[in-house]
Amino acid sequence: MREELPFYRRFLHRLGGLTRRQLRFTLMLVGASWGVVREASRPTSWRRTVIYEFKSTLRQSAGGGLFSTLFTAALTGFGIVAQAIYWLGIAGMADTTDSLLATVLVREIAPVLVGIILLGRSAMLSLTQLGQLTIGGELRALQAQGIDPFLTLVMPRALATMLASFTLGVVFSVIALSVGYGVCRLHAIITMPLWTFLYDIVGAMKPIDYIGIPLKLVLSGFLLSLATQLTGLDATRSDTLATLLPRGFARGIMVIMIVNVVLGVAVA
Numbered sequence: 476m477r478e479e480l481p482f483y484r485r486f487l488h489r490l491g492g493l494t495r496r497q498l499r500f501t502l503m504l505v506g507a508s509w510g511v512v513r514e515a516s517r518p519t520s521w522r523r524t525v526i527y528e529f530k531s532t533l534r535q536s537a538g539g540g541l542f543s544t545l546f547t548a549a550l551t552g553f554g555i556v557a558q559a560i561y562w563l564g565i566a567g568m569a570d571t572t573d574s575l576l577a578t579v580l581v582r583e584i585a586p587v588l589v590g591i592i593l594l595g596r597s598a599m600l601s602l603t604q605l606g607q608l609t610i611g612g613e614l615r616a617l618q619a620q621g622i623d624p625f626l627t628l629v630m631p632r633a634l635a636t637m638l639a640s641f642t643l644g645v646v647f648s649v650i651a652l653s654v655g656y657g658v659c660r661l662h663a664i665i666t667m668p669l670w671t672f673l674y675d676i677v678g679a680m681k682p683i684d685y686i687g688i689p690l691k692l693v694l695s696g697f698l699l700s701l702a703t704q705l706t707g708l709d710a711t712r713s714d715t716l717a718t719l720l721p722r723g724f725a726r727g728i729m730v731i732m733i734v735n736v737v738l739g740v741a742v743a
Contacts, residue, residue: 500705500726507701511630520626529631536597537639543592544643548650551588556580556655561664573679576655581648581676582684583739586691589644590699590731593636594724598703601632602723603716605707610714624708633700640696641689652676687738695734702726 514520556576563572605628608614614624656672659665665672680688706723 500709503705503709504698504701504730507625507629507705508698510625511633511697511701514626514630515634520630524627525631528628529635532597532601532632532635533639535600536593536636537642540592540596540639540643541646543596544589544647545650547588547592548647549654551580551584551647552651552654552656553658555584556651557658557664560655560659561662564664573675576652577676577679577684580651581680582688582691583735585644585647585651586640586688586695586735587731589640589647589692590695590735591728592643593640593696594699594703594727594731597636597639598699598727599720599723601700602703602707602719605704606710606714606716606719606723607707609708609710610712614708629701629704629708632704633697636700637693637697640699641692644688644692649673687741691735691738694738695731698730698734699727702730 559575559579560572563575605614605624608617608624617624617627652673653669656665656669660669667675703723703726706719706726710719
């Protein structure tokens with residue numbers, strides 16, 4: 476007859492099981508991140524199929540998300556940049572405009588909005604594709620043929636989304652500031668040339684921002700892609716798209732916010 480465990484051992488067993496379940500995906504994300512960095516540094520990993528997947532994902536995420544980024548940036552420039560310049564001028568705080576726009580728009584708003592655009596345009600598509608491959612058994616068929624899904628699909632998509640995040644982040648910042656400048660110039664709120672306006676904002680950035688802002692964009696795209704792809708690869712037979720999509724969306728939003736909050740506090 477099986478001997479019953481003491482209370483403290485049963486408590487530790489349940490606590491350990493709960494901890495493992497809660498940290499399982501986080502540990503998967505950390506391990507996959509290291510795996511991508513390690514494999515990407517090997518020239519032998521970049522075979523023709525891997526390069527094709529990288530280019531295809533980059534075209535889909537950066538090219539497909541360009542219009543959404545331009546439209547969102549134009550709305551942000553009209554609704555935030557122009558309003559900030561106008562009201563700070565009214566309040567007699569025009570001298571703080573450059574530092575405020577550099578801090579709020581370029582460092583905080585741009586990485587979050589670009590991450591959300593990539594989540595909807597690219598990451599959820601990868602989640603759907605990998606989820607269907609996992610649930611339908613095609614992923615095991617690829618492995619049986621000697622094709623490594625991590626090397627062929629996960630690695631190039633993560634790197635392509637990372638590059639797309641940085642590119643769209645730069646485009647978003649430039650367009651938002653330019654649209655805000657155009658609105659204010661049209662209403663004669665400011666009279667300086669556009670290049671002087673942009674130069675003043677860049678000059679108002681702290682030295683740490685030149686590292687922190689690109690790092691936010693790069694890590695957001697990289698971890699966002701990995702989080703959604705791992706959600707698809709971790710699907711079980713009982714999962715459907717109706718259960719995978721909300722799970723992947725929630726994880727993607729969480730990754731974006733955690734990266735921006737942690738790095739925002741670190742570079743503050």
